[in-house]
């Protein structure tokens with residue numbers, strides 16, 4: 001396949017399997033300016049599929065960096081109202097939202113983490129209403145990734161920029177199944193496999209999961225009525241979509257007051273342009289009471305101090321160690337890939353859809369049911385080929401869920 | 410000079426002479442996505458000059474075309490509120506506004522002019538408040554141009570795309586005086602010459618101008634209190650800026666009820682992506698009562714039917730035929746260049762700053778003083794080396810203002 005053909009296939013997969021664009025629907029795209037060629041293909045195909053309006057929010061890493069380097073704190077801390085209005089307008093209109101990502105993991109490495117935290121917090125607060133639409137699956141949304149030069153060079157430091165870009169395209173294409181004859185059919189099959197896994201876990205209805213691996217000994221209570229999800233999701237209007245491409249996880253929520261023990265990270269975490277690596281967290285009754293990091297400890301501290309809920313967990317996700325991302329053997333320095341190579345947990349907000357009736361619960365009810373709330377939701381990797389997980393059932397019996405990093409059954 | 414050096418000099422000229430960016434001021438840039446390299450240079454220099462915030466509205470011709478080709482009328486007719494809010498926010502904050510243009514004159518040639526008119530009208534109506542800021546010089550604003558492939562190929566059809574781009578860069582650089590050792594000093598000198606011309610005209614205080622050339626015999630009354638402007642402008646806060654680069658004109662307003670006779674265009678007019686060529690307009694008491702065009706007559710009709718004021722004049726501008734744009738010998742199919750090669754008039758809204766006290770007059774007072782109002786302001790060229798202009802003074806005496814396309818004095 002030529003580059004053009006690959007990108008056409010990828011664009012179509014993103015629109016049909018990703019956001020499942022409907023005739024007459026609007027599409028909002030967030031896209032990197034260096035990915036203009038691919039983004040134009042997506043826009044053209046969206047209109048071909050019957051979109052009534054395609055709006056693109058262009059993101060330029062260079063400009064973002066310039067702003068962090070130069071703008072005063074009060075400008076960084078001011079998330080403008082017009083941008084909130086823009087997002088709310090498309091959400092209220094029932095638009096699909098496609099995020100085309102092209103990260104530079106080291107973009108903000110020389111920026112004071114306090115300034116990054118300031119901007120992230122302002123954005124999270126201002127976008128609360130819009131986030132309700134995506135986190136409750138009120139609208140169809142999807143995140144896909146395309147290579148950037150800096151990202152490719154980070155993963156393949158010994159290759160030329162051009163070779164690195166080509167290698168990263170190749171890796172992504174394989175991981176998102178665009179190399180398959182019929183990627184859309186391949187995703188249907190994959191989603192079915194994830195459906196089987198989540199149905200088994202929902203049937204088992206474990207009260208507790210126990211994680212053991214080098215540096216990790218963690219007990220994680222699952223709240224009553226918790227739901228395992230994974231693969232495609234369904235909007236209120238019955239439209240099936242795929243929030244993440246790739247996605248290899250089945251996930252649910254831990255009880256916000258029911259996490260105890262210590263957990264060690266197994267991959268670097270890229271948080272807002274900064275890398276946190278080789279870190280561990282110790283929990284007592286759901287709250288992080290101790291932490292350390294070999295790299296980025298200061299950034300980790302800011303993350304944990306974002307708000308009350310940032311010290312508690314919002315997600316537990318199970319991913320077999322032999323997933324396509326994992327077998328690629330690459331570290332992507334990008335959560336959207338690395339999380340699909342490995343079991344992970346997330347600090348911060350839980351998805352209300354991971355508990356029965358969660359989407360219509362008040363803030364108080366969510367808390368009573370053990371559903372964590374926060375302005376942040378940050379995944380980090382805890383899986384490896386040495387991870388064992390036990391499940392404790394309602395009657396107290398214990399059984400193997402994971403052994404040596406993969407399903408025990 | 411290398412391309413990089415030329416672009417650095419141009420960027421600095423745009424920021425210092427164009428919008429005269431102040432320390433601590435915000436800067437809003439409208440820029441073409443294909444001009445990302447140059448735009449990033451401008452953004453970096455803006456922060457170096459002390460900007461507190463640089464916001465860029467990216468414009469993508471390909472996306473604009475896709476939208477016109479595919480979106481239903483109601484989407485085209487809906488200028489979104491968030492975009493109004495964005496502009497108002499920066500205007501209220503006293504931001505400088507830099508427009509980096511890179512036209513494709515034929516972009517919308519296959520689009521139904523009715524659909525273009527629909528979108529233009531919606532935009533003009535929605536942006537009324539913001540336009541008050543720019544047209545009354547409440548904030549500093551400037552329009553500069555950079556080449557695009559399509560534009561360059563239109564001007565240099567026999568050259569390769571790359572050669573055409575290089576030739577257009579070269580032509581622009583000369584016309585905006587960036588080839589000079591010190592472009593900022595060259596602009597100071599140029600602005601002084603324009604100041605002399607406008608002071609002479611203000612002193613003469615003609616009641617009427619009479620235009621004669623092949624196809625043209627037009628009498629144009631100037632309202633009481635009219636003011637000739639040209640070159641740099643000054644904001645309410647006393648900041649000197651240059652709205653247009655290049656600019657070679659001194660301009661004022663005709664009386665909206667005082668234009669009679671016929672005027673013939675001397676260059677093609679590019680209106681919203683469509684070319685109108687070889688056209689003439691006949692006026693009676695200020696209003697167009699007849700018109701014809703060899704090319705684009707339908708587009709011209711839509712323009713004239715935009716609203717009441719679109720059939721009356723809002724500007725008269727005098728440009729000697731030997732201006733740098735004119736001596737380049739090129740037709741740019743772009744009003745911002747072609748208007749500076751030639752005397753021109755504009756259909757539609759007059760600049761309230763072209764009459765004494767105009768900025769604080771009510772709509773009724775403006776009308777009583779002969780100041781035209783409209784949602785459009787469209788310049789077209791009427792100058793040539795055959796144009797003679799006479800000025801009629803208060804005492805009825807007549808004197809030569811232009812002979813054979815240039816100043817008679």
Ligand SMILES: [Zn+2]
Nearest residue numbers: 249251317379
């Ligand atoms: Zn996850």
Ligand SMILES: [Zn+2]
Nearest residue numbers: 315346377379
């Ligand atoms: Zn997550």
Ligand SMILES: [Zn+2]
Nearest residue numbers: 658660726788
């Ligand atoms: Zn003019």
Ligand SMILES: [Zn+2]
Nearest residue numbers: 724755786788
């Ligand atoms: Zn004008």
